[in-house]
Amino acid sequence: MxxxxxxxxxxxxxxxxxxxxxxxxxxxxxxxxxxxxxxxxxxxxxxxxxxxxxxxxxxxxxxxxxxxxxxxxxxRHRAETTVPVLPESGGEAGTEADSELRIALWAALGKLTKRQRAVVVLRYFEDLPEAEVAALLRCPVGTVRSTAYRSLAKLRLLVPELGPESPAEQVQSLSYTPKEVQG
Missing domain, CATH: 1.10.1740 (Rna Polymerase Sigma Factor; Chain: A)
Incomplete structure (x- = not known):
């Protein structure tokens, strides 16, 4: 060189x-x-x-x-070992609530399967399109979509601060009941 x-x-x-x-x-x-x-x-x-x-x-x-x-x-045959140590922060510090949410999210990421974690990192941290994630992981696009859906659902269960557990609950929270209409 x-x-x-x-x-x-x-x-x-x-x-x-x-x-x-x-x-x-x-x-x-x-x-x-x-x-x-x-x-x-x-x-x-x-x-x-x-x-x-x-x-x-x-x-x-x-x-x-x-x-x-x-x-x-x-x-594949070995058990996954996770280490609950956060990487060094490369930038500005957020609020204490943001820090707590990051710590909870970090711990929840460690509880995902390897494939789920890879899909979440590539789709949402790296912001790659589904087709590119599928090419990188050498799997169909449908697998990426379903894995992303299941992974986010699991993250929402593990870290409730992220939002509702399912899309159905989001719809329910936006809908009204007959009592609300009368009052």
Missing amino acids: EATSHDEFREFVAMRSTALLQLAVLLTGGDRHAAEDLLQIALMKAYGRWTHIEQPEAYVRQIMYRQQVNRWRLR
């Missing part, structure tokens, strides 16, 4: 490693050590092809997604 390419890679790592590590922590279910390993593997693979990469961050993220999916497939 040329010196300029090497410097560009170092600059990329310096600028984007915090955000990429946060994604890795989400993908690994809060296991900071596994997240660091995941990021390191992705950066090593990207370094080998650095001169051919047009969009470095997208490339590294895709390596991380696929590497994590491969880990899940290899470890």
